[in-house]
Amino acid sequence: MNEKLPTIAEINRRAEAILMQQLGVADTLRFLNQFSCGTGDYTAERHEWLDAFSLDDIIQDIEKNRNEKAPTF
Numbered sequence: 001m002n003e004k005l006p007t008i009a010e011i012n013r014r015a016e017a018i019l020m021q022q023l024g025v026a027d028t029l030r031f032l033n034q035f036s037c038g039t040g041d042y043t044a045e046r047h048e049w050l051d052a053f054s055l056d057d058i059i060q061d062i063e064k065n066r067n068e069k070a071p072t073f
Helices: 006-022 025-033 044-049 055-067
Strands: none
Touching: 006 025
């Protein structure tokens, strides 16, 4: 049993081919775009804007938003 396992690249090529055959190019691209990693460092960026707020600030903001009248449509 020396069966060679396919590489991740080979699996990806096969999966993309199957998706394109079943979904078409446009829908395959839409599907695959869900899984892109994006760019940047979310954790570091989150600290840049969140560290400026204390827990009391956040609680006050929540209470303020709760007390605002919800728009009627």
